[in-house]
Amino acid sequence: MKELELKYGCNPNQKPSKIFVNDGRELPLEVLNGRPGYINFMDALNGWQLVSDLKKATGLPAAASFKHVSPAGAAVGLPLDETLKKIFFVDDLGELSPLAAAYARARGADRMSSFGDFISLSDVCDEPTARIIRREVSDGVIAPGYTEGALSILKEKKKGNYTVVAIDPDYRPARLEHKDVFGITFEQGRNDLEISESLLENVVTDNKEIPEEAKRDLLISLITLKYTQSNSVCYALGGQAIGIGAGQQSRVHCVRLAGSKADNFLLRQCPRVLELKFLPDVRRADRDNAIDVYIGEEYEDVLRDGVWQTLFAEKPEVFTKEEKRAFLDRVDGVSLGSDAFFPFSDNIERAVKSGVRYVAQPGGSVRDDAVIEACNRYGMAMAFTGIRLFHH
Numbered sequence: 597m598k599e600l601e602l603k604y605g606c607n608p609n610q611k612p613s614k615i616f617v618n619d620g621r622e623l624p625l626e627v628l629n630g631r632p633g634y635i636n637f638m639d640a641l642n643g644w645q646l647v648s649d650l651k652k653a654t655g656l657p658a659a660a661s662f663k664h665v666s667p668a669g670a671a672v673g674l675p676l677d678e679t680l681k682k683i684f685f686v687d688d689l690g691e692l693s694p695l696a697a698a699y700a701r702a703r704g705a706d707r708m709s710s711f712g713d714f715i716s717l718s719d720v721c722d723e724p725t726a727r728i729i730r731r732e733v734s735d736g737v738i739a740p741g742y743t744e745g746a747l748s749i750l751k752e753k754k755k756g757n758y759t760v761v762a763i764d765p766d767y768r769p770a771r772l773e774h775k776d777v778f779g780i781t782f783e784q785g786r787n788d789l790e791i792s793e794s795l796l797e798n799v800v801t802d803n804k805e806i807p808e809e810a811k812r813d814l815l816i817s818l819i820t821l822k823y824t825q826s827n828s829v830c831y832a833l834g835g836q837a838i839g840i841g842a843g844q845q846s847r848v849h850c851v852r853l854a855g856s857k858a859d860n861f862l863l864r865q866c867p868r869v870l871e872l873k874f875l876p877d878v879r880r881a882d883r884d885n886a887i888d889v890y891i892g893e894e895y896e897d898v899l900r901d902g903v904w905q906t907l908f909a910e911k912p913e914v915f916t917k918e919e920k921r922a923f924l925d926r927v928d929g930v931s932l933g934s935d936a937f938f939p940f941s942d943n944i945e946r947a948v949k950s951g952v953r954y955v956a957q958p959g960g961s962v963r964d965d966a967v968i969e970a971c972n973r974y975g976m977a978m979a980f981t982g983i984r985l986f987h988h
Contacts, residue, residue, distance in 0.1 A: 597623050605634045618774065624767030625738070629751050630759030632736055636714055638665045640738040643716025644763055646670055646823040651718040653791060653815045656835075658718040659698035659725075660820075661710040666828075666843065668713060669705030670820045671836030672812075673698035680704070683864045685880050686728060696724035701836040703732060706857050707884045714738070714759075721746045729753070733881060740765040787987070791818050795981040796956060800968055803977040809834075810931050810954040810977075817933030818956055818985065824935070826986040829943075831858040831950060832931045838862070839950070847936070851943045855950045859924060862951070863891045866915075866923045873909040882907070890915060927951030935985035937961040941970035948974045958984050 599616035600623060613634050617623060632640070639662035646667060650658035656672035673694030681687040684704035692700065695717060703710045715729060717739035726746035729737060736759030737750065750760050775782045793811055795818070806814070816837060817830035824830065824842045829850045831839035839858030841850035863869060864887060872890070874883055886907050889898045895914060898904060904911045932947050934957040944967060947955070955971060959980030971978045 597626075599623070600627070602634050602637075603631065610634075619770050624764040626762045628742070628747065628760040628762055630736060630754070630757050632759045632761060635664065636736050636759060639663070639714035640716060640736065640761055640763075642823045643667065643714060644738050646819060647716045647718040648765075649791065649819045649822065650816065653819060654812060657693075657695040657698050659695065659702040660716040660823075661699075661702045661705070661713040662716065663709055663713050666825045667702075667820055667823060667837065667840060668709035669702035669837055669840070670816065671698050671701030671705070672816065674701075674835040676700060679865050679870065682870060685731075689724070689727060691724075692728075693722050693724040695719050695722060696728055699725055699728055703728070705837050705861060706840070708888055709857075711881060711884075721750075723749065726750050731880075735759060736761065738763055787822065787985075789822075789983060789985075791815060791822065795983060796979040798959075798980045798982065799977055800959070800964075800980050801971045801976060801978045803972070803975055806954055806977050806979065810929065813931035814933055814954060814956045814979070817931055818981070821933055821935040821985045821987075823987055826935050826988060828987075829854050829932060829934045831855065831947075831952065832933070833858075833929065833951075838930070847934070847939055848942050848946065850934075851932075851946045855946055858930065858950045859920075860888060860891055862924060862927055863915075863920060866920075868913075868915050868919065872912055874907060875909055878907055891920070924949065924951065929953050931956070933957070935987070937964070938967045939963060941966045943967070944970035944974070944976070948976070952976065955979070956981050958982060 599614050602613040604611050605613040615637055643660040643662045646660045647658040654672050658672050660670040661668045676697050684700045686700045711733050712735055714735050715737040720741040721739040722743050723745040726749040730749050730753050738761040741762055750758055772783055773786045796811055813832040817832040820830045820837050821828050827844050827850050828842045830837050831854055838861040839854040841854030844850040886898050928951050930951040931954040932952045937958045937960045939961050953976055955978040
């Protein structure tokens with residue numbers, strides 16, 4: 597098949613719409629179920645590149661959760677401890693495969709943003725992964741293949757209309773890529789830059805030590821940024837992104853946005869939150885929303901009389917600002933990647949509040965000295981990668 601007609605483009609008024617390979621080759625994908633749309637394929641193809649790069653860089657199965665052409669989460673297939681299983685809502689699913697653990701992590705990084713996601717998997721989708729997907733609100737999945745059991749599970753989702761796409765893992769795109777804006781065609785070389793540990797060798801801070809786990813997390817953050825709408829930064833910990841700030845016009849707003857998401861992820865693991873007594877009929881999405889509000893500054897919205905009784909068996913105590921700060925102050929070892937240089941040291945001042953210890957950024961600002969000085973003040977290790985990762 598050389599082209600696939602779509603229902604419409606980004607919006608229903610944008611017709612006609614289709615996808616094809618502009619050098620005349622067959623499409624490297626097959627729709628096994630459902631009817632994917634324009635944005636679905638934008639998410640799917642960006643996500644597939646991301647997980648392919650993660651697999652190549654780490655040797656581990658990888659997964660990504662995409663929304664509106666930026667990842668809400670990305671991760672590799674490391675085992676989950678009991679706390680992570682609980683906050684990812686997979687503690688009742690028994691033993692997970694590495695690929696299933698990767699998706700649980702990718703989905704769990706920012707569960708509110710992942711609601712209605714498009715999933716990308718680096719490996720053949722197995723039944724444990726399909727069982728997680730089946731229970732979440734999602735638009736579709738792309739993978740290099742599916743086991744018979746996994747495909748059967750996925751075809752039952754959304755009353756049989758769930759989108760399932762298989763992609764040829766050996767497909768390689770043309771060296772040049774094109775994009776039309778206002779009837780004008782842009783041409784550029786494809787960003788096929790390989791992200792590896794060699795980019796982390798130029799450590800410019802007094803602290804030169806970046807342990808292997810942190811190097812892995814820095815690679816995860818940089819590869820995630822390669823496919824995130826810029827400006828963007830990514831916090832990573834334990835083999836997964838924990839906070840992604842996409843599409844901001846200023847660097848410090850990226851850091852604040854991603855940092856608030858990282859804080860949310862971390863605070864979900866606090867005993868105060870883990871011990872919330874939800875009513876048994878409260879759905880996962882409603883629990884996610886309630887937890888997000890409870891952790892945030894508008895906590896009274898879920899603790900108000902007449903509201904908390906619809907969510908909780910017992911009224912929770914207020915999670916005070918001081919308690920949250922005390923919990924976050926114990927967090928350490930977080931990695932932070934940036935798709936372009938930090939122009940001011942205020943980015944570091946914000947990052948340290950979310951437990952950042954390791955940083956990777958291009959360098960090249962006229963204020964590099966001030967940024968390095970801020971890192972030194974907090975004992976951080978920062979590598980200048982020398983490469984920029986803008987994506988639009």
